[in-house]
Amino acid sequence: METLDVGGTPVEVQTMGSGPPLVYLHSEQFVARTAPFLEALAARFRVISARMPGFGATTLPADIRTVDDLAYLHLDLLHKLDLKQPTVVGASFGGWVALEMAVRNTARIGRLALIGAVGVKLSGREERDFADIFYLSDAEAFPVLFADPEKWAPKYAALPVTEVEQLARERQALAYYAWKPYLHNPGLRRWLHRVDVPTLVLWGDKDRFASPDYGLQLASRLPNAEFKIVSRAGHYPQIEQVPATVEAISSFAGR
């Protein structure tokens, strides 16, 4: 892990493997649990994963406040690393950031893979597209997030304090960026036609946080997207079904 200066903002970046470039934008929770997924991707790609400000060790700068800021920051990161046509993979909250990047500028984005992406409001004002994890108890939230919560949900009492602190930090950062409007930008839907790169929309078949039907609707609103289900996965296929998720992305990216 190294800390890069991206236009004055410190960004923690990890680079692994070799091959065509792949940029990974992490989900809102359980970031550390994606290590096996990133390692598997690194067998086929040069994987560049950035930790978004607030989610990791670096101090959250006062002028990084919104998902808009994260979109510009990561476009700047692609520029700084001089990445040409990387595959950009965004999971859940990271998928939202990836969409916001793509509606702004796809000059440095070769392909886009969205895993359970949030960020677009599709339903009416009295419905929600994403379960309210700040309203649910853990006992209610884990079965919503995982196909197999027994296996994957964190057991706080058994975890080291540093890991539990990391989970607390992730929830804090999620609230910081996405409390209101909750996990979406009301204006994003209007501009989805600008995502003019080949796009893969991957969804866990057991995702009860954002339903596969939502994923299908999202894919249908993107100009060049295919929709694919990952079996026996909840909202985080990159944690629960590593080989299938890696295979889907690799095949999409021609590896």
Added chain:
Amino acid sequence: MKVWHFSELAYHPGWEELGPQLRNVIPSRVCDPKVAADLYHRYLDEWALCDELGINIMTNEHHTTATCIDSVVTIPMAILARETKKVRLLCLGMPIGNRMDAVRVAEEYSMLDVISRGRIEMGFVKGAPFEVTPANSNPATLVERFWEAHDLILKAMTTHDGPFNWEGQYFQYRQVNVWPRPYQQPHPPVWLTVNSPDSAFVGGQKGYVIGVLNSGYNRTPGIFEAYRKGAAESGRQAGTDRFAYMAMVGVGRTREEGYRRADQILDYSRTSRRVAAQFAFPPGYQSVSATAQALKSPGYGTGVAMRNMQLRNGKEVDVFKATVDEFIDAGICFAGTPDDVYAQAKAFYDHVGGFGHLLMMGQGGHITHADTVDNLTMFSKEVLPRLAELS
């Protein structure tokens, strides 16, 4: 010492039916508006009585809860500003980080101050953690928003030359111009509630009165000491008039009667904890380390969090089962005969280095109107004069 009578205006008739949660998720069909109307009138009568007894008045607000149906702190104050004539009126307070319109806060406080002819004390509070959901106020930025609201409200109340512009991070207005201006100049006294040495230190730097609630025997001295350090750093010595401490108070002709009243009022302490963990620990409201500690605590996520109370020997007891003696030991309650209550308050006063305001919860839980009236009346005659001599 000054004394303030405080009640949360509990809707206790719904407690049993509602079960383990009394906040955030409870359906309002359980609230019978006719019963609520009777309760409001009763509680307002008890506050109005304080004007005759020489006990000052304190109101607060909470949302979506049967523990407190005072959901707008300034509404009872508006009634009392007119209905009372002598005592001072403390709103502790207005959750200014959760109110989306800060200028409206300045208008409400100014208007109250004028109607009451300058008797308002103006509390600015961060609000309890479970308040962010009803307000949909982002807990991760609450402190920043709180202080911007504070700056804007004070500027709005003290600017008398026509409109000014405000384009901040959280509040934007083109013409701020509050009418009427406050009765007290430059503005009513400011109070904060604090619950940690860190926030007390900031209060000390600013010189405001701090209200310290439910912090008990072991934690309060450190909070007061941090305030004194903050004050000293700003070149001031913190007088006792800068410190307020809240306690449940039950007075009786006999110790048994005082204990019985306190025990009923202490249902406030027992019920205020009936909140699910996800509302007690919204993300970013507490520090990362405090949140992690909560996540690791036994029973997290299984129901009611934060049930423990610390006795002065460090032992933790469950507030749901604690006795009046244990609440007294923990510094949460003063109870018994007038002599008992005075002795306990004086001992606490000495223990923390003095405080100038007792925020007395003289009503709470299931205590009846007749008992509340007698509790307040006895207190005003037999305890208040002795406490008034302190500080």
